[in-house]
Amino acid sequence: MKIPKGFLFSGISCGIKNRLKPDLGLVYAPEYAQGVYFFTGNRVKAAPLLLGRAKLKKTKGKIKALLVNSGNANCFTGQKGIQDAEYTCKAVADILRIDSRYVIPSSTGVIGKRLPLRIILESLPQLVCGLDEEPSAFSQAILTTDSFKKIACREFRLKGKAVRILGIAKGAGMIYPRLKQATMLAFIFTDLNIKNALLNKISKNCVDLSFNSISVDGCCSTNDSVFVLSSKKVGIRSLSSKDLKVFSEGLSEVCLDLAKKIVQDGEGATKFIAITIKGAVSRSEARKAAFSIANSSLFKTAIYGENPNWGRIIQAVGQADISLKENVSIKSTSLKSKNIDISVDLKRGGFSWTVYTCDFSPEYIKINAQYS
Amino acid sequence: MKIPKGFLFSGISCGIKNRLKPDLGLVYAPEYAQGVYFFTGNRVKAAPLLLGRAKLKKTKGKIKALLVNSGNANCFTGQKGIQDAEYTCKAVADILRIDSRYVIPSSTGVIGKRLPLRIILESLPQLVCGLDEEPSAFSQAILTTDSFKKIACREFRLKGKAVRILGIAKGAGMIYPRLKQATMLAFIFTDLNIKNALLNKISKNCVDLSFNSISVDGCCSTNDSVFVLSSKKVGIRSLSSKDLKVFSEGLSEVCLDLAKKIVQDGEGATKFIAITIKGAVSRSEARKAAFSIANSSLFKTAIYGENPNWGRIIQAVGQADISLKENVSIKSTSLKSKNIDISVDLKRGGFSWTVYTCDFSPEYIKINAQYS
Numbered sequence: 160m161k162i163p164k165g166f167l168f169s170g171i172s173c174g175i176k177n178r179l180k181p182d183l184g185l186v187y188a189p190e191y192a193q194g195v196y197f198f199t200g201n202r203v204k205a206a207p208l209l210l211g212r213a214k215l216k217k218t219k220g221k222i223k224a225l226l227v228n229s230g231n232a233n234c235f236t237g238q239k240g241i242q243d244a245e246y247t248c249k250a251v252a253d254i255l256r257i258d259s260r261y262v263i264p265s266s267t268g269v270i271g272k273r274l275p276l277r278i279i280l281e282s283l284p285q286l287v288c289g290l291d292e293e294p295s296a297f298s299q300a301i302l303t304t305d306s307f308k309k310i311a312c313r314e315f316r317l318k319g320k321a322v323r324i325l326g327i328a329k330g331a332g333m334i335y336p337r338l339k340q341a342t343m344l345a346f347i348f349t350d351l352n353i354k355n356a357l358l359n360k361i362s363k364n365c366v367d368l369s370f371n372s373i374s375v376d377g378c379c380s381t382n383d384s385v386f387v388l389s390s391k392k393v394g395i396r397s398l399s400s401k402d403l404k405v406f407s408e409g410l411s412e413v414c415l416d417l418a419k420k421i422v423q424d425g426e427g428a429t430k431f432i433a434i435t436i437k438g439a440v441s442r443s444e445a446r447k448a449a450f451s452i453a454n455s456s457l458f459k460t461a462i463y464g465e466n467p468n469w470g471r472i473i474q475a476v477g478q479a480d481i482s483l484k485e486n487v488s489i490k491s492t493s494l495k496s497k498n499i500d501i502s503v504d505l506k507r508g509g510f511s512w513t514v515y516t517c518d519f520s521p522e523y524i525k526i527n528a529q530y531s
Numbered sequence: 532m533k534i535p536k537g538f539l540f541s542g543i544s545c546g547i548k549n550r551l552k553p554d555l556g557l558v559y560a561p562e563y564a565q566g567v568y569f570f571t572g573n574r575v576k577a578a579p580l581l582l583g584r585a586k587l588k589k590t591k592g593k594i595k596a597l598l599v600n601s602g603n604a605n606c607f608t609g610q611k612g613i614q615d616a617e618y619t620c621k622a623v624a625d626i627l628r629i630d631s632r633y634v635i636p637s638s639t640g641v642i643g644k645r646l647p648l649r650i651i652l653e654s655l656p657q658l659v660c661g662l663d664e665e666p667s668a669f670s671q672a673i674l675t676t677d678s679f680k681k682i683a684c685r686e687f688r689l690k691g692k693a694v695r696i697l698g699i700a701k702g703a704g705m706i707y708p709r710l711k712q713a714t715m716l717a718f719i720f721t722d723l724n725i726k727n728a729l730l731n732k733i734s735k736n737c738v739d740l741s742f743n744s745i746s747v748d749g750c751c752s753t754n755d756s757v758f759v760l761s762s763k764k765v766g767i768r769s770l771s772s773k774d775l776k777v778f779s780e781g782l783s784e785v786c787l788d789l790a791k792k793i794v795q796d797g798e799g800a801t802k803f804i805a806i807t808i809k810g811a812v813s814r815s816e817a818r819k820a821a822f823s824i825a826n827s828s829l830f831k832t833a834i835y836g837e838n839p840n841w842g843r844i845i846q847a848v849g850q851a852d853i854s855l856k857e858n859v860s861i862k863s864t865s866l867k868s869k870n871i872d873i874s875v876d877l878k879r880g881g882f883s884w885t886v887y888t889c890d891f892s893p894e895y896i897k898i899n900a901q902y903s
Contacts (some may be wrong), residue, residue, distance in 0.1 A: 203849025233589045235845045270842020333846065335828060374826045377749075378843075379850045390869055456828065456891075457705060457899055464900025470642020471750075473607045474705065477575025478751045485609055519828075521893035527829055528836025 161314045162292050163323040165190060165390025169289035170300030173282035175230035175268070175275055183279065184300035186225040186346065187255065194388035195359040197366055198277035205382040206233045206240030207264035210248075210328035214260060220355055222262035225346065226251050227301050228279065229329070230268040234381045250280050254287045267329060267344050267382050268303055273461060294327055301329040301344060303402050304526060305424050305486040312417035313409040317351070317395045317402045319389045324349045324406075326413040330384050332426040332527065334375035335454065345370060345385045346415055349446050351406055352391035353398065362387040362405045369414035372446075372514045375425035375456035407462070422515045427523030430462050435513040438505040444481045445512035448503065459519035513523060533686045534664050535695040537562060539761025541661035542672030545654035547640070547647055549604035555651065555656050556672035558597040558718065559627065564760040565592050567731040569738055571755035578605045579610030579636035580756060581690045582620075586632060592727055593631035594760060597718065598623050599673050600651065601701070602640040607755045615646045622652050626659045639701060639716050639754050641674055660746040666699055672881035673716060675804035676795050676898060683788035689723070689767045696721045696781050700789040704899065706747035707826065717742060717757045717789055717838040723778055724763035725770065733779045734759040734854035744818075744886045747797035748895075749826035757778040794887045799895030802834050803870050807885040810877040815854045821877065823851035831891035837866040848875060 167187045175182040196215060198208045214492050215222070226247055233240050244264040252259035266274070289296065298308040308326040314321055328345035347362075366385055387410070395402060423431050434452050439445035455475040461468040469489050476485060483505070490502045547554040568587060570580045587594070591802060598619055605612050616636040626633035638646070661668065672679040681700040686693055719734075726793050728827045738757055759782070775851035795803050808826050813816035827847040833840040841861050849855060855877070862874045 201846065201849040202851075202853070202855045203845055232842070235842065269840070270845055297775075378827055378829045378846060381846050381849055455750055457750045460896050460899035463896060466639070466900060470604070470607065473575055473642055474573065474750060474753050475574040477753055479574075481574070483574045519896060521896045523828075524832050524835060524891060524893045524896065527832035528838060 160312055161323050162294065163325050163390060164347045164392035165192065165350055166348050167290040167292060168294040168297035169286050170296030170298070171282060171289060171446055174278045175228055176242060177448060179373050180298035181284055181296065182228055182230045182368070183282055184227040184297040185251065185290065186261050186297065187224055187290050188388070188390055190390070191261070192222050192388040192390045193355055194222065194386060195355065195362050196218060198383040199380055199383035201379045201381045201383070203235060203381045205266060206236055207244045207266045207380065208384060210241050210244045211263045211265065214263060218260055221261060222263055223257050224251055224255060225265060225386065226343070227264050228274070229276055229301050229303050231266060231272055232268045232270045232382050233266040234270045236271070236273055239273065242436065243276055244397050246276060247274070247279055247502030250283050251287070254283055264385055265344060267301065270381060287467070294325065298327045301327070303329065304331045304426055305329055306331070307424055309417050309420040309424070311413045311420070315405055315409050317405060319380040320393055322349065322351045322393050322406065324409050324413045326417045328417040330421040331379045331424045332375055333378045333423060334373060334425065335377045335379045344382070347387040347410065347413060349389045350392040351389055352394040353389055353406070357403065358387060358389060361410060363401065365407070365411045365414040368411060369418035372512070373418045373422050374450060374453045374516050375422060419515055422517050425517035426526045427520040429520050430518040430526040432462060432516050432518065433500045433513055434516065435500070435502045435511060436505060437502060437511045438507055439510035439512070442510045445510050446514065447479045447481055448476050449512055449514040451475045453514050453516035456464065459516070462494060462499065463518040463520050467494060472501070472503065476527060533695050535697050535720045535762060536721070536764035537564065537722055538652055538720050539662040539664060540669040541658050541663070542668030542670070543654060543658050543661060545614045546650045547600055550609035553668065554600055556599040556669040557623065557662065558669065559662050560595055560760070560762055562592050563633070563713060564762045565727055566594070566758060566760035567592060567727065567734050569757040571752055573748065573751045573753045573755070575607060575753045577638060577754040578608055579616045579638045580754065582613050582616045583635045583637065586635060590632055593633060594635055595629050596623055596627060597635050597637060597758065597813045599637040599716070600646070601673050601675050603638060603644055603646055604640045604642045604754050605638040605646050606642045608643070608645055609863055611645065615648055619649060619651055621645070622655050623659070626655055632821060637716060637756055639673065642753060652809040667805050668695065670699045673699070675701065676704045676798055677701055677705070679796055681789055681792040681796070683785045685785055687777055687781050689777060691719065692765055692767060694721065694723045694778065696785045698785040698789045702793040703796045704747055705750045705752040706745060706797065707749045707751045716754070719757070719759040719782065720784060721761045722764040723760055723761055725765040725778070730759060730761060730776065733775065733782060735872040737779070737786040740783060741790035741866055744884070745790045745794050745824045746822060746886065746888050747794060791887055794889050797889035798898045799892040800889030801892050802890040804834060804888050804890065805872045805885055806874070806888065807883060808877060809874060809883045810879055811882040811884070812880035814882045814884050817882050819851045820848050820877065821852055821884055821886040823847045825886050825888035828891060831888070834866060834871065835890040835892050839866060844873070844875065
């Protein structure tokens with residue numbers, strides 16, 4: 160794997176989940192990284208998001224370390240939860256001998272429980288010792304109900320120089336990023352030296368087309384976060400609009416790759432479904448209709464049963480808050496296949512949007528009846 | 532059962548579903564009934580709703596017969612679907628020797644298929660022959676995935692005279708009435724002579740607190756309809772506001788009784804859940820928060836697993852489009868019980884709302900993977 164220059168990774172098991180499962184991860188950018196971030200649109204925001212947002216505002220997006228734990232969301236834990244998060248950041252900063260302002264926390268797991276501070280603090284030296292350029296242990300440590308690691312990377316050349324993008328994500332349930340500006344846990348790293356305003360603009364579009372276009376279960380998480388960070392190790396003299404297009408396409412591919420992996424790993428999923436709405440009067444209309452289908456339990460169970468009950472698609476489109484004509488048409492590839500494309504033509508205008516979702520299986524119920 | 536005066540009922544099997552299951556019902560009010568009606572808020576409205584709405588507008592709510600079939604929703608069937616529905620109305624009118632303007636159709640079942648006209652028309656004489664005061668066969672004929680008949684009735688005295696209210700409903704899946712003015716199939720009959728404007732006002736409130744406060748699966752149907760009809764057989768001299776209150780309470784009880792039965796019969800349901808939001812700044816805010824919980828797959832599967840994962844309640848409240856304070860509190864009765872009360876106090880104001888829902892079980896997936 161070709162890792163962007165300027166980032167080191169580590170991941171260990173500290174005992175938040177249990178002794179055997181990795182649950183604590185660290186990313187370290189020894190000479191700073193700078194970037195943009197997207198947090199959940201849920202009105203309830205977890206402590207690490209509230210703290211991270213405040214810190215990133217002060218540092219204008221500069222980061223030296225990202226401390227990520229799974230097994231505990233540190234959400235709905237009040238002021239104490241924010242103090243806990245800052246305490247772990249300070250402890251990491253002390254070991255790395257850096258300013259704790261540049262350490263950002265991120266958490267995922269059960270909502271409503273305090274972080275187990277003691278076991279985290281005790282494990283930090285081991286975590287720091289493990290830092291190297293291999294991101295595999297980190298990508299494992301951030302998982303919860305996920306069944307596989309989610310990594311995507313791209314390398315391309317700008318004016319002869321190699322530029323790399325690496326994306327690492329987690330997510331399988333509580334996946335319906337409804338993002339004024341947000342989504343699930345995803346960390347994207349690049350070494351391209353790019354101005355933050357430009358990176359922000361490019362990232363927004365990429366996030367919209369990827370993480371903002373997926374749903375597993377219609378439940379928008381309290382901890383959704385995307386970071387797009389650059390170590391700025393690779394400087395290109397006068398980035399042209401063509402250069403930016405190449406970078407933007409690479410970033411877009413990494414984001415979409417990760418977003419699709421999350422849906423493929425959707426809790427209990429047996430099918431991967433791409434729903435495209437065509438002929439809408441706006442992208443927003445197409446998106447509303449697509450998500451209304453993607454979040455319908457009746458649609459998702461029909462797909463699980465390979466049952467061509469397209470009345471449920473019409474019902475879902477009708478439930479979306481959009482105007483409709485009588486001549487809506489529906490096309491679909493075979494429901495027997497693991498990958499299914501569904502296309503709905505509203506025949507009203509020229510806009511389209513695609514969202515990605517999975518089916519609803521008895522396994523989904525089993526996983527979520529037990530998880531706590 | 533004490534049936535309101537002025538109504539006759541019939542129900543048979545005509546072969547829409549299969550030879551054994553009842554699927555065609557008729558209500559006949561020989562000397563007219565008048566009333567109010569509520570249709571679905573889904574943008575896609577089934578043919579019988581479009582036709583019925585047009586007819587009822589012309590007759591100012593006067594009805595002589597209601598022809599109801601199950602097994603076929605006659606929805607997304609275009610102009611042909613409306614013609615089919617009117618054709619069946621005309622055939623009933625011919626046999627009853629009444630004006631077809633006063634015959635209203637209602638359908639429930641699979642979306643997107645034309646009505647099987649021939650078998651319906653052939654069965655109408657038998658259907659009409661079966662008319663009597665016993666509503667049991669009718670209440671059976673309108674069911675789809677329901678596992679039991681849904682009937683509720685009340686009798687009370689106004690100025691010494693007996694007044695009766697009878698309600699008959701169907702529904703187990705695709706239940707999330709989002710009613711600008713609407714809900715699932717429910718037929719309420721009374722013999723009280725009451726002005727239509729008054730009946731409308733009282734009914735709206737009753738429907739809001741009952742059918743508009745339930746969700747099985749978050750899917751708003753294309754065929755939701757409630758009729759509240761009076762034969763006006765029982766006249767009370769100068770209905771006082773106290774009389775109206777007694778009537779209103781009776782109607783409210785019948786509506787809530789039916790709405791709760793629908794949730795109790797929710798597809799695959801093992802738990803009946805009442806979610807009350809307190810301390811909201813408006814009824815609308817309380818309702819939004821309550822439905823956000825009621826429609827969360829993660830919440831519903833946790834309840835199925837008797838898993839006190841209250842973080843999922845917080846997540847769902849945060850996803851509702853309302854403002855939140857940090858000190859939200861949650862109370863719940865035992866999750867081991869079949870009936871569960873959950874109360875969430877937003878601590879922001881003085882308004883509250885209760886919605887009713889059920890859990891999500893593997894049986895729900897099984898039913899809906901196969902149904903078509």
